Amino acid sequence: MGMITGAGVHGLMMLGGGIFRYPNDLFKPFWKYPLYYNSFHKYAYQGLFKNEFEKLTFSIDEAGGPTNISGKEILKNKLQMEMGYSKWVDVAILLGMVVLYRLLFLGFIKTVEKIKPIVTTFMSAPPKQTTQVMVNPSTAPLVRL
Template sequence: MMLNGGFFRLPNDLPKPVWRYPMYYVAFHKYANQGFYKNEFPGLSFPNIQATGGATVSGSEILRNFWQVEMRYSKWVDLAVLCGMVVLYRLLFLAIEKLKPMIAGLRFRSTMRSVQVAEQGSGSQ
């Protein structure tokens, strides 16, 4: 909710070196919002309150011009990306859980070695 409540910036307003290219495309909010907008707006028409243009504005035009939604692909691609992120993150967390005991074992071995070195070093005096 916070991202849509004023903290979420439109794509063209984001600084390009860091936030636009790696972060914007990795965030799940991009795909969730755009999929939602693509589901709701196409096919609708709204009254045009601006002086230029016709009497109505189409929902697709609002998506392209106002919300800056990428219209090259459908809402189903956004949904597939979200599902892929869920699977990827679950596999990542599973791998981390499997690696935790190995990392803890390595850390325990390194502390044991330092204790042994300290004991051998103090016994020779």
Template sequence: MMLNGGFFRLPDDLPNPFWKYPMYYIAFHKYANQGFYKNEFQGLTFPNNIAGGPPTITGEEILKNTWQVETGYSKWIDVAILFGMVILYRLMFFGILKLVEKVKPIIKAAFAASPRQSKLISENPSSSLPDEARA
């Protein structure tokens, strides 16, 4: 999930069909990195070393242009999404545990049940039958 979460690649560099749309948005790294970058860069100004550009550049411009961070919402939304993921994943894990707890005995019983064997009656002349029945 680290590669498709934008941890090593910028969002615009990810291939669109699979990696960006479902995977990028469910990866926790997206929200952790964006929240971190928003916390560090928003509201700041930096000197601009690009020739012909303005003397300063804002943190919002760095977020949008360099790091390709979505600035349409607050860093606290990113934190809330991360906590929501923690709760959701714990609930999913709990559900899986309960499901396995219920289904595992059924599966064990299905595999343990062998086909019914016919009862074999062996004839033993020295059995405890009366003498009249043996003759």
């Protein structure tokens, strides 16, 4: 069950993390606001792309002649990444998520350890009380002729 749940959460994080669609194209109520900002893929990809493209300059040939475009412009305009903070903030957010999720799952495990015996005692049926009728074996049964 843990493997299935982990794979499902990972799949949701991939879908909402901006891998398959740009962030502005995500459906707002579910995919953008809770899932996109909680997805660890978002911060991993933003940190990776900022590390690779932020300092680069690309030349493009247009009708007016060759011009240059910076990596920041590509990240901000084309890939729709948040450029208000550095790649190290993305790394810090990822490390914070690791610590938070570890503590969260530790809390789940400890809660289940405490509650499981209580639930099993309430869910188990009380022992049935049986009544036994003792027949005196020394007396013979009444026989009619």
